Amino acid sequence: MEILQQLWQIICHLLGESGFSKLTWENYAMVGISFVLMYLAIKKQFEPLLLLPIAFGMCLVNLFPDIMGLPTTELLTKAQMLDKNLDPSTYPTTVLNDGVTYYNYTQYGGLFYYLYQGVKLGIYPPLIFLGIGCMTDFGPLIANPKSFILGAAAQIGIFLTFIIATAMGIFKPEEAGSIAIIGGADGPTAIFVTTQLAPQLLGPIAVAAYSYMALVPIIQPPIMRALTTKKERSVVMGQLRPVSKLERILFPIIVVVLVATLLPDAAPLVGMLMLGNLFKESGVVDRINKTAQNELMNIITIFLGVTVGATASGKVFLTIQTGGIILLGLFAFCLATACGVLFGKIMHKATGGKVNPLIGSAGVSAVPMAARISQKVGQEENPGNFLLMHAMGPNVAGVIGSAVAAGVLLSVLK
């Protein structure tokens, strides 16, 4: 009989500790959302490298919230320590005003709490930029520097969204700036800006930024088709000139000197991006180049993905404020795409029809997804049209442009 009673107590204890008793409906709703994201990542292959870790982190934190738990320190008396079967001599002590010696009983935080420090302290975004720099070919941009204009045009979405978010009255200017930067479609930049301007909004903004980056294939094509004619989409662009090695090597050095001098706040992002590119183009640090673009990039992507997803716990995420952030982020992203395409149309007219306006949408800096979308939409009209390399120019210009826009927001709002 006693055995049965103890068994029952153990079962009750396990049930009390299980998710059935601790989780709320918000947690289950978020688990459902994470399943949808996993489906999009695996079945539809929407940026799976990002979306899959984000979705899984989201799922895990809602099933086991303590995985993001903060470290805590309790002050216990000697008797309380002995009650817990702890050896007081191995713990540091604190003597309070009452003259009693207390033992600092520290409980460590959850796994994701520690991994998240890289996001919170702004360490991961520049490291991601280092890897992106190693993988980026600035050749199309050097061959056709006018692409920089399309990269700048897409940043208009950021500043227009900032006005709208401020006008809504529910966000402070710093928060509005952090929300607006989602329009840059650049996850690392969005995180970098938000950690400095509105760290309390980091979770929703990071999730929104990365989700929209992953959903570029769904969001961008309808806007591109709506703003262009069939004739414009069919334009075949001439082949780009070959770029010499010297031009490629000098490019990152010149850009970092210019941008870091003019906008020091953008220096960590642009600096690491250009360092990575110099690794690649110099050709003398092959080992470092390979590590930065493969092992380091993959490790940081895993840490960043799961911890960004883990910020989306039900109670924090399913609020009106987060809904506002998600909608404004989507608006910023759509506006950035539209501004890029419209500037592409202006360039199309200005060059007498030599520029395909579809490459303008690649001015948002989701590299290389946005450029691939330009290629895909262009090829729907003309299967023999290869816009990818032409779209890579505005695409990498968008990375620099969003880092510059981030520098402006930081220097004014910080």
Added chain:
Amino acid sequence: MNNMMQAFILLLAGFLVVFCVLILLIIVVTLYSKTIRSVQEANRKKKEAKIQVKAAKAEPKTKPEPQVETAVTAEDDGEIPGEIIAVIAAAVDAVYGDKPHRIKAVKKSRSSRSAWARAGALQNTRPF
């Protein structure tokens, strides 16, 4: 109201700074690209001139052999063999699949992109 004024000023400043920085980059990149290309072109011409001078000095005294004329084949006069057309038709069918399609003409492309480069580009853009 104060916030809105600040937001509007930031909007203008943001436009101005982002466009100015990127236009400055356009100018700098264009200038240094032109400089490098002109220097490299000058170097190339110098090298070519040197090679020509050397070649002229070492010119053989024997008469050059007469060139053999190549036979004109069906491809040379612009005709495309039936097998090639069949392969192209099969490739078009593979791309379009079930969609209704019709090949009206097959012409030789003047594109400078090689068949391998086209195949590579297709491979790179296949994920969608």
